[in-house]
Amino acid sequence: MRNSLPVVNLTEATFECIFGRGCDGICCQNGRPPVYPDEVERIDAHLEKFLPHLRPAARRLLEKKGYLSNRRKFDLPMLRVVDSWCVFFHEGCVLHKVGAAEGDAYRYKPSACALFPLAKNGNDEWYVRQRGYENDKWDLFCLDPKASSIPAAESLQPEIALAERFTREQEAEAARAAS
Ligand code: SF4
Numbered sequence: 001m002r003n004s005l006p007v008v009n010l011t012e013a014t015f016e017c018i019f020g021r022g023c024d025g026i027c028c029q030n031g032r033p034p035v036y037p038d039e040v041e042r043i044d045a046h047l048e049k050f051l052p053h054l055r056p057a058a059r060r061l062l063e064k065k066g067y068l069s070n071r072r073k074f075d076l077p078m079l080r081v082v083d084s085w086c087v088f089f090h091e092g093c094v095l096h097k098v099g100a101a102e103g104d105a106y107r108y109k110p111s112a113c114a115l116f117p118l119a120k121n122g123n124d125e126w127y128v129r130q131r132g133y134e135n136d137k138w139d140l141f142c143l144d145p146k147a148s149s150i151p152a153a154e155s156l157q158p159e160i161a162l163a164e165r166f167t168r169e170q171e172a173e174a175a176r177a178a179s
Contacts, residue, residue: 008127013151015152016147025093034110049106067079115159119140126163130143
């Protein structure tokens with residue numbers, strides 16, 4: 001079933017993730033996603049099961065100083081980087097791998113990572129990140145609209161479904177707060 005979430009450039013956008021097929025996951029290189037309080041709570045509650053999968057240096061730093069840095073984005077703490085890669089990166093995202101093994105790849109990932117390459121523009125509308133669109137300069141292969149002919153409307157079904165779920169949850173939360 002197609003998702004109904006409005007995504008402004010969905011009809012023209014293309015997207016293909018080639019992780020493991022020529023891409024080593026460079027979207028996680030120096031990846032410092034902001035993390036919401038409920039995401040921090042979820043990661044904290046399950047931290048023990050991520051630790052054995054981390055790079056040794058990342059595990060050492062995490063055990064000494066935690067996985068959040070002092071940097072902030074949108075007033076949220078950001079994940080640490082160890083040796084130029086996100087603290088949770090080890091031949092792929094450890095949070096993704098553990099979640100996928102349990103049946104939901106998005107269970108533990110910060111929403112900023114889980115929704116990639118979806119983002120919101122200044123009008124609070126969802127769009128697919130593409131190099132050059134909305135002045136996006138990130139030099140990733142997958143953001144080059146000419147790199148693949150696969151329509152984002154097909155390849156991004158799970159991310160769009162997730163964005164749709166987040167939007168519904170936010171609307172429900174706002175309605176509860178207003179009542
Ligand atoms: S949390 Fe996972 S997907 Fe996000 S930057 Fe870190 S390793 Fe990459």
